[in-house]
Amino acid sequence: MSLRLNVPFLDSDAEIEAAANLSVPEIFQRDGEVFFRKRETEVIRRLLEQHSGILSTGGGAYLAQVNRESISEKGVALWLDAPLDLLWNRVRHKDTRPLLRTANPRATLAEIYAVRTPIYQKAELRVPCGHNVSIDAMAERVIETLLTRPDVMEQIDE
Numbered sequence: 001m002s003l004r005l006n007v008p009f010l011d012s013d014a015e016i017e018a019a020a021n022l023s024v025p026e027i028f029q030r031d032g033e034v035f036f037r038k039r040e041t042e043v044i045r046r047l048l049e050q051h052s053g054i055l056s057t058g059g060g061a062y063l064a065q066v067n068r069e070s071i072s073e074k075g076v077a078l079w080l081d082a083p084l085d086l087l088w089n090r091v092r093h094k095d096t097r098p099l100l101r102t103a104n105p106r107a108t109l110a111e112i113y114a115v116r117t118p119i120y121q122k123a124e125l126r127v128p129c130g131h132n133v134s135i136d137a138m139a140e141r142v143i144e145t146l147l148t149r150p151d152v153m154e155q156i157d158e
């Protein structure tokens with residue numbers, strides 16, 4: 001999306017990792033989730049203040065009201081709404097998500113999904129993501145959806 005729109009791509013996890021010189025799991029292990037969430041809130045606010053572009057936040061960031069407010073103030077929240085089984089297939093082979101390092105990560109993901117879905121529904125925009133929707137097709141759908149918010153993204157016909 002950022003390549004197509006020629007705007008910066010920002011990722012809050014990547015910014016936190018660069019600042020700490022540690023991976024997200026290492027930060028969780030060394031400093032705990034509460035510490036991580038504080039850094040996440042600071043980073044999201046700073047990135048939204050300093051840049052106009054696409055900000056990919058970590059999946060837990062939108063749970064905090066303060067982050068939801070920062071996002072709505074500076075732009076718009078867009079939820080990529082994927083079904084649980086699709087999410088599981090994407091994360092099952094990775095060990096980069098500390099919250100899923102449990103005895104039964106599939107069940108943990110289901111619990112997280114159930115708790116978070118009503119909060120993700122607060123996002124102003126939503127794009128459903130089914131099986132077999134390519135990254136390109138998703139980017140196209142997201143751009144079409146963003147165009148419904150001319151205060152955030154405007155089409156310029158050349």
Ligand SMILES: Nc1ncnc2c1ncn2[C@@H]1O[C@H](COP(=O)(O)OP(=O)(O)OP(=O)(O)O)[C@@H](O)[C@H]1O
Nearest residue numbers: 013056057058059060090091129133134135136138
């Ligand atoms: N439309 C798609 N089709 C197929 N695979 C996809 C699609 N979108 C994302 N993926 C893959 O799903 C995996 C998870 O995506 P990604 O790491 O971007 O998630 P994320 O939303 O950044 O998660 P988090 O913020 O929790 O880290 C990646 O391997 C990515 O390539």
Ligand SMILES: O=C(O)C1=C[C@@H](O)[C@@H](O)[C@H](O)C1
Nearest residue numbers: 013024058059060097098099
């Ligand atoms: O969904 C979450 O709570 C998280 C998602 C990742 O992007 C990281 O921000 C971290 O692993 C927490």
